[in-house]
Amino acid sequence: MTVASEPDLRVGARVLLLNRDDEVLLIRARDPDKPDHRWWELPGGGRNPGESLEDTARREIAEETGLIVVQIGRKLWTRESRFAYRGREHHRLDHVFLARIDDTAPQVSLQHSANERAGLVERRWWSITALAECADKLLPDELPELLLAVLDDRFPAAPLALTA
Numbered sequence: 001m002t003v004a005s006e007p008d009l010r011v012g013a014r015v016l017l018l019n020r021d022d023e024v025l026l027i028r029a030r031d032p033d034k035p036d037h038r039w040w041e042l043p044g045g046g047r048n049p050g051e052s053l054e055d056t057a058r059r060e061i062a063e064e065t066g067l068i069v070v071q072i073g074r075k076l077w078t079r080e081s082r083f084a085y086r087g088r089e090h091h092r093l094d095h096v097f098l099a100r101i102d103d104t105a106p107q108v109s110l111q112h113s114a115n116e117r118a119g120l121v122e123r124r125w126w127s128i129t130a131l132a133e134c135a136d137k138l139l140p141d142e143l144p145e146l147l148l149a150v151l152d153d154r155f156p157a158a159p160l161a162l163t164a
Helices: 053-065 114-119 128-133 143-151
Strands: 009-018 024-031 034-041 044-046 075-085 088-100 120-126 160-163
Touching: 009 053, 009 143, 024 053, 024 128, 044 053, 053 088, 075 143, 120 128, 128 143
Parallel strands: 009 088, 075 160
Antiparallel strands: 009 024, 009 044, 024 034, 024 120, 075 088
């Protein structure tokens, strides 16, 4: 009898990226092995060895969106999750940072991994109103409330710890 092993923890960084209209950039993703399983999430991904979380955030934004974000703001929350993707169990700890950008035109070529090419569907800027009305799955589920707290300048000073 084989015992399933616990998946390794993958640490990463994501960005709550706001444009000058206070819209947030989200990426629609899907599980290529389950095409009906789709969701919207903040851009970001796994940290490379020796890389700071802020550098991970900058690199992932550039790779996934073509945008160059120079200034990474404060950490808003961490989110630990366990989920199935492509038939495997995953364990992830994402550190989510705030950043703002004025120029929303891509400045560099996208550099998607094979996994991202298979799973990323689209990118879209969302107003708080549109996000609050979104019927699709959001990661994290409470993203509309979190964004509203940021926009209303009532987000806690210390990063929140979310779990899924």
